Amino acid sequence: SSMRLLFLLLSVFSIVHSLQILVYSLAIAHSHLDFASTLIRKLEGKGHTIDLIIVRFNNALTSNGTHNARTILNVGFPNGRGTWSNQPHITRPFTQLPGDDFYATTMALGFFKLANAMCHHVLTDPSIFSHLYSHSYDLALVSNYDGCPLALAHRHGIKRIIGYSSFPVGSPEYVRYFNGLPDLPIYISDTIHRFEKFDIFNIFDRLRNFARNVHMMSNRVEVFRGMVRLSFVVVFIEYIQNEVIRKHYGPDFPGVYEMGREMFYEMANSHPLLEEPKPTSLRIKYIGGIGFKPAKNITSEYSSILSSSSRVILISFGSQVTADAFPPHIIDSFIHTAKSLPDFTFIWRYTKPLHGIPPNLHIVDWLPQNDLLQSPTVAAFVSHCGMNSFVESSFAGVPLLAIPLFADQVHNAYNAERLGMGVILRKNAITRESMVEKMKEVVLNEKYLIRAREIASMLSLYPDDPSDVFIETVEFAAKANRLGEQFRLPGGDLYVWEHLGYDIVILLYTFALFVIYASYKIVRCVLSKVSLRKVKSD
Structure with a gap:
């Protein structure tokens, strides 16, 4: 047929x-x-x-x-x-x-x-x-x-x-x-x-x-x-x-x-839209966000947590950072911050049990990060700012408290700060006081949420898929x-000084010095001859 x-x-x-x-x-x-x-x-x-x-x-x-x-x-x-x-x-x-x-x-x-x-x-x-x-x-x-x-x-x-x-x-x-x-x-x-x-x-x-x-x-x-x-x-x-x-x-x-x-x-x-401008090439193609997915339905466990509060803060440091890698003062800083912000609900991906935590801090073994970030109740994301986390937070319009640890995370964190959608807390500056201060800056200053949503809106409208x-x-x-x-x-x-044009500058300076030196010799020679003639005439 x-x-x-x-x-x-x-x-x-x-x-x-x-x-x-x-x-x-x-x-x-x-x-x-x-x-x-x-x-x-x-x-x-x-x-x-x-x-x-x-x-x-x-x-x-x-x-x-x-x-x-x-x-x-x-x-x-x-x-x-x-x-x-x-x-x-x-x-x-x-x-x-x-x-x-x-x-x-x-x-x-x-x-x-x-x-x-x-x-x-x-x-x-x-x-x-x-x-x-x-x-x-x-x-x-x-x-x-x-x-x-x-x-x-x-x-x-x-x-x-x-x-x-x-x-x-x-x-x-x-x-x-x-x-x-x-x-x-x-x-x-x-x-x-x-x-x-x-x-x-x-x-x-x-x-x-x-x-x-x-x-x-x-x-x-x-x-x-x-x-x-x-x-x-x-x-x-x-x-x-x-x-x-x-x-x-x-x-x-x-x-x-x-x-x-x-x-x-x-x-x-x-x-x-998320990367700082820099020289590029026709060979380089931007495909950031290629793995971004719409939110899936979350489990009843997370639905219950989200429905219990209008303002939720997610905490996750990616798959490479294990529970054993968190020093005691870092753990204490997060617990203290949750106690200092009782009107917010915290969800922290941490795979070991913790004692003495407040009722607004939920410890979970696994976090459906992308799905939760797209919930309208999420007010901020505390992250190491790996590229996936940075992209997911940006597409969801969620402000970041970035605590970068290594590799490109520092670069991504500074991009979030440059775009006005987040603040940075350096890993060697974490204390109870600094954690609370930075957390309040992100969740209480509305400018970060407004800017994060502006970025998310532009990402959804960007013409190149x-x-x-x-x-x-x-x-x-x-x-x-x-x-x-x-x-x-x-x-x-080309070598670096050629990219900067130093070879041209050196050539021009050398030529200028040659012209100055030649002019000096010519003027000196002329003056010498004029002086000699004057002596002879006398």
């Missing part, structure tokens, strides 16, 4: 246009794997076939994500050794670690050490090798936290590569580095390793930001190129990780920077060739 023929033609059309995509996910935290799962589901919804490599950087993560990937390949540290969950910033997140007041050296160097060790396991894993050897792909979608997936894709002939990150735009720093964007610490603050407010109009802030980058590069000797580019990740990319990759793939294998420059696109987990941007970009990239070369900015071949 004609209907059967039409169905057959549509099925053939779908098969012809179904892409074979390899996804590489570095599973550092639940949020990273959730973000990868969201991207996979979007692709599967368009009929594309996905094979997934999960690199278990954190052995505490046992889930494969929520998707229907055709094949899932897992690789991790043997026997849990070297896992991310053992790092100091995870076990002691509320402690100001050595170097955190100047640069997050503890976290950064810990990541680099584990990334190199993990790269060795990835490149030598027999199941990954045999699978990639027997399959071909239209495109690879790889988490760009290090250069290992680039080497893997290049080794197996996948030419079209798109990077993605659950971090904000421009982070990790490789994104700027690969795209040729200026890495200018004089007026651009680092996204991942930011531990204080950065005022570009303050000369001391610019000097401190500049010195911080140089400090990070002093950890190795052979860093000349890294020093002149003023990016400590250059050291990791151009020296340390290339050494690991070439150990397995040969001394003539391309460097990470060379492969990174050929990537087609970078998917950044940032929304243009992140799902459409992602899908259309991937489907276009699968048909394109040499986009990395076409979109590459010339800034990738």
